[in-house]
Amino acid sequence: MKNFIETIKNIFKIQDLKDRISLTLGILLIYRFGAQVTLPGIDASKLAALSAQTEQGIGNILNMFTGGAFSQASVFALGIMPYITASIIVQLMGIAIPYLQKLQKDGESGRKKMNQITRWLTIAITIVQGPGYIYNLYKQLPAEAFLLGSDSTQFLLGSILILTTGTVFAMWLGEKITDKGIGNGISLLIMVGIIAKLPEAFIQEFVSRVQNDNGGPMMIVFEIILWIVVIMASILLVMAVRKIQVQYARRTVVGEYEQDLMGGNRQYIPLKLNASGVMPIIFAQAIMFVPAAVAGLSSSETASSLQATFSDIFGFWYNLVFALLIIIFTYFYTAITVPTNKMADDLKRSGGFIPGIKPGQETSDYLDKIMSHITFPGSLFLALLAVFPAFIVSLMGVQANWGLFFGGTSLIIMVGVAIDTVQQINSYLLNRHYDGLMKSGKNK
Secondary structure, three states: OHHHHHHHHHHOOOHHHHHHHHHHHHHHHHHHHHOOOEOOOEOHHHOHHHHHHOOOOHHHHHHHHOOOOOOOOEOOOOOOHHHHHHHHHHHHHHHHOHHHHHHHOOHHHHHHHHHHHHHHHHHHHHHHHHHHHHHHHHHHOOHHHEOOOOOOHHHHHHHHHHHHHHHHHHHHHHHHHHHHOOOOHHHHHHHHHHHHHHHHHHHHHHHHHHOOOOOHHHHHHHHHHHHHHHHHHHHHHHHHHHHHHHHHHHHHHHHHOOOOOOOOOOOOOOOOOOOOOOHHHHHHHHHHHHHHHHHOOOOOHHHHHHHHHHHOOOOHHHHHHHHHHHHHHHHHHHHHHOOHHHHHHHHHHOOOOOOOOOOOHHHHHHHHHHHHHHHHHHHHHHHHHHOHHHHHHHHHOOOHHHHOOOOHHHHHHHHHHHHHHHHHHHHHHHHOOOOOOOHHHOOO
8 A cells, every 4th residue: 555655656756647647637527527518508407308218228328428418418418429430430441442541551641631531520420410319309308498499490500510519529638638648538538427427326226225125235235246346357357368468479479480580589479369459349339329320210110129129238139239249340450450461561571580481471361360369269258248237137137327337338448448547657657767556567
């Protein structure tokens, strides 16, 4: 405990790190404040029906991702999800469109152009989603909730403009955290929204167990212990995965790569068991909003059945599709972040080679094969942890809001983002010759 307190003191001794943390906390506070600001023209005291809509199903997930802004008819009601959707579309299009492929290879200048395209696409998606959200307000809220009248064109156009501005502002806040603060800004905005829903979820579960005589205090104690065990197991598994990544790489590709024509020293090719982090979870969750939303546009029996199926976040088919999307996006994101063609070219230019494998395309294919093999267990772990809340809710009968924190998107994002943020802080401390926050990062 003494060492931990000393480490916290060391953080505030580094001016740059202190400024970055202060900026990050300030931006997160602004984002949380904005989530409580209701759209102009709506009576904030008449949102009960909208809140009830987000207490279960896919609306619950969407409300959690926006930190409660969706159920508050807030200026940040659409949150950062349009930006995530735009990122998915741009990265998918990068596979088929030569211009985007060229930008991906142009280094920093190409990355800036890709970001600009993503921003414009975010605005376009928000303009499309905005009317859908306003239409949902018309369906859920009573007529007296609209101060300007439910048929007011002024309210409709103004609200769409404000929702678009809110999403763009949230996107800008996330980018500022990434550039000037600590951690991945977009992921941190999502995480702080999830954490904001945690106390409310626990209180609902406590009331259900204690006041309604549904297991009593002992059941609450058991759930808390299980929740802590799940969190610790997730952290340990994530850290263990990172150790396995290095060991596996050395035993397969790296262990045989013994020659360096420049110095005669053994060289290592870093390969990770899960190079995509929590992004597959975020991407897959963004896609899972689509089927229910599209089916809701039709009144046919088939569409109603499809909407009901994909609105049940604890149902079999929802979780099966969700798990498959996570596995697919893990491979997809790994293919983007780990360019085996570039690795093979760099290896060839440096005069290195993998024994028994020809330089060039054959080396690229070999590395791609190895990445495919070692990515599978990582993707399977993410998928199993993502659908774990469905088992908890079905077997233990916990409240839906509380069950979402037993694994699933919520826990994975919180653990993954927290670890990445701590690692960034740790690197600052080690670079200034202080003890790190993590045990493995201490200076000796």
